Amino acid sequence: MAADPRFHPQAGPQTLAAILAASGATSTGDPARRFRGVAPLQEAGPEEVSFLDNRRYLPALKASRAGAVVLSEAMAADAPEGCLPLLSAAPYLAFARIAALFHPNPTPRPGIHPSAVVAADARIGEGTEIGPLAVIGAGAEIGPGCLIGPHAVVGDGVVLGAGCRILAHASISHALCGARVTLHPGARVGQEGYGFAVAPDGRFETMPQLGIVRLMDDVEIGANACVDRGSQSDTVLGPGTRLDNLVQIGHNVQTGRGCVIVAQAGISGSTTLGNFVTVAAQAGLTGHLTVGDKARIGAQSGVMNDIPAGQDVFGSPSLPVKEAFRAIATLRRLAEKTRGEKR
């Protein structure tokens, strides 16, 4: 299936030369040969580029009608006749770049939609698009080349760097953002965190949440995900950190560079992640923990203790991954034994 032109920008055809330049792949083909787009192996035709990065799909490669395929040198010999190998040490990355060449992100259409509500003293960068019914608060500063989607709300004083995208219905307040930050639809950034004291009569009194949110360059926040502002210190997501949909980030959480936090995971207040930490889907971390660089937390894990750098954990409560699976296997074996027993 080629990308539907009703929904995806088309920037083809492209020459092989342009494809190789964009992707870093190499090929012996004619640099002037033209391709129309990208498609999966099973569906690609002679004018389309496909890719393979898993031996499991070698049969699909052998049957493919694709005009060209990105793959590693080790698999090049398996490309069928008529299918030009584009060699790359990182085929998935190379293919991502080729797909982006044919289907670049929509560029902002500079200007402010007449239905948007923009404060008189907000500063809007060159080339930025403010969509219909967006709201830009007093003193906000929006960098150049940003895309502010329909119904997005940028609060008073918020700063966005160049090339940010605040998409439909997202809201951001109490926040300073670097360049190329993306809030997907319905993301919530900067609202009050969950903190309160108990009065003698049992009533809750809100602890004022006096920090902000800092989103570094290239941070992405998934649809309907939430990032609360700090209570006294700030909530900080490091460069390139990506949150999937429906993730919860409590107040004062800090992450390093390139953390990956998958759908419906949650991180409680004041926990700190190092660089390149992975938190898989539906996992949860309690508050005030420290997680080291490159640690990986398995899906649905419940983390109640610090995790050293490089450690993988699993389970609820979580254990180092080998211990967790040993416990699971032990229990299954014991349960199996009881099968024939009277109880």
Added chain:
Amino acid sequence: MAADPRFHPQAGPQTLAAILAASGATSTGDPARRFRGVAPLQEAGPEEVSFLDNRRYLPALKASRAGAVVLSEAMAADAPEGCLPLLSAAPYLAFARIAALFHPNPTPRPGIHPSAVVAADARIGEGTEIGPLAVIGAGAEIGPGCLIGPHAVVGDGVVLGAGCRILAHASISHALCGARVTLHPGARVGQEGYGFAVAPDGRFETMPQLGIVRLMDDVEIGANACVDRGSQSDTVLGPGTRLDNLVQIGHNVQTGRGCVIVAQAGISGSTTLGNFVTVAAQAGLTGHLTVGDKARIGAQSGVMNDIPAGQDVFGSPSLPVKEAFRAIATLRRLAEKTRGEKR
């Protein structure tokens, strides 16, 4: 408690004849007798219809002042004097139809609110209501009899069949929908999925998400739930599939007919569900799995393997439900033994 007329449309009184026709129930009562509405057994009065589908509530039936009660033939003898039995083999379904007779869904008030922002080339079907501050994108096609709520955003090129409801603050892009599709408030459909390649310097580069979302007839998406569009293939929810609130559906997920996915459950990318699969609350499935028809996945389960048709699973990681409960019982027994022991 009768339904509060400030919030719920009232279409009563209704005759017994109309009630029986709508519900398929049978009764020996006077077809011309009139009822005013529906109410639970404990609260219904002589002009109201109630229902019973669980023997547990027989005492409430016996004490009820309801004018009529929908129930199975087996329980009819327990209806107190003055309470007319309406017999049905499926009392819950019959009652749903009677309740809908008295309190039909609000019908669209045809027209476009002056504050809505509708692209010049969007096509709007007859009898469709476009609510205040809704945004309809370029080339969108909205079928007849649709209700587009306040602040809803329908993206460029999106197609909606007849009788769809896109409620307050919901957003939909990159999508083709059948008839009678409902997006509850804040639902997100069609946004970019979570996919990226890692560059040699550790930075993430987005894999362009070039598919769309296809929602078949009668699909419902709960409040603040998320359905990402496909990366290369499409994300597809089969006819009648219903998602509860805060559910996450990753890119390229496909479901069959009539799947039930309960609140806060999540399905990772490229997993396929058959027909009539149930995923209970807070359960999670990893990616690239296949789940057979009528399989049922228990609450909070974590599924990492394919599930054959008709199998029930439970636990994290999940097991067939009997094995899961055997393991739970085994562990509890072993733990109990250690109670008196020194450790």
Added chain:
Amino acid sequence: MAADPRFHPQAGPQTLAAILAASGATSTGDPARRFRGVAPLQEAGPEEVSFLDNRRYLPALKASRAGAVVLSEAMAADAPEGCLPLLSAAPYLAFARIAALFHPNPTPRPGIHPSAVVAADARIGEGTEIGPLAVIGAGAEIGPGCLIGPHAVVGDGVVLGAGCRILAHASISHALCGARVTLHPGARVGQEGYGFAVAPDGRFETMPQLGIVRLMDDVEIGANACVDRGSQSDTVLGPGTRLDNLVQIGHNVQTGRGCVIVAQAGISGSTTLGNFVTVAAQAGLTGHLTVGDKARIGAQSGVMNDIPAGQDVFGSPSLPVKEAFRAIATLRRLAEKTRGEKR
């Protein structure tokens, strides 16, 4: 770090007399002495007030340059020279009140933004602010001193008491609210619950959801959290109950006073919580349960049975907390034994 004046209202300086009056703390300092704000121990300077309520941070206290610090009498002797002790039996509460003195919640700016869409027969209380692009439905009644944020939607007939805050992008329908209720950004209240009957042909038919939502005084609903309206009875959140972000509350759920429901937890339909119940993050309760006063449900727990008052539970499926941890310890011990064994 003092609170950034770009984002947080400033009401300083304040005299020590005012600080003591607001907080109930006591001190021997000069009542006329002025302070500028609040800050954590590590960052506070001589014109700022800090606090300590955990012996763990005694070293930070000893090194602090704070002008004053709220703490219990037992720790007062540890305050360094130049740091005035403000004595309180509840330092966290006292500090919350001092922080609120310096940084009060933004007060509404009375009036209706010209871009808002307000029904002709809606009633708006004195001193209430209706923000840009908010929508107020027919017959809605909004009390005095409310703040209706940008893009908020208040449905037909909804009643809000005095001092409510409906923040950016939140929506509320089919609901009656007391005073000082807060919906944080993107919260969804009053939408249709998840209920349907199965027709003989396998299609689902919606059970009309004929109840409403009642939010008592001081209830708070977190960002992107969802509270469905009742099906026949009502969904009721008792006074002071606070929901964190992304929480799910099914139809007909009822809570008592002062319940705490932490991020991403979910409560299924018709379950009832007593007073001061705590549901920790990502926990789930099935439907039709009863949970007694002051019960506490641990993070990620899965509750399938009633819980008596005062009981703490943990695990999925949940057990009383001691039994749960005994089971966890037992399994770890058994798994450890298998380490050296052949299998």
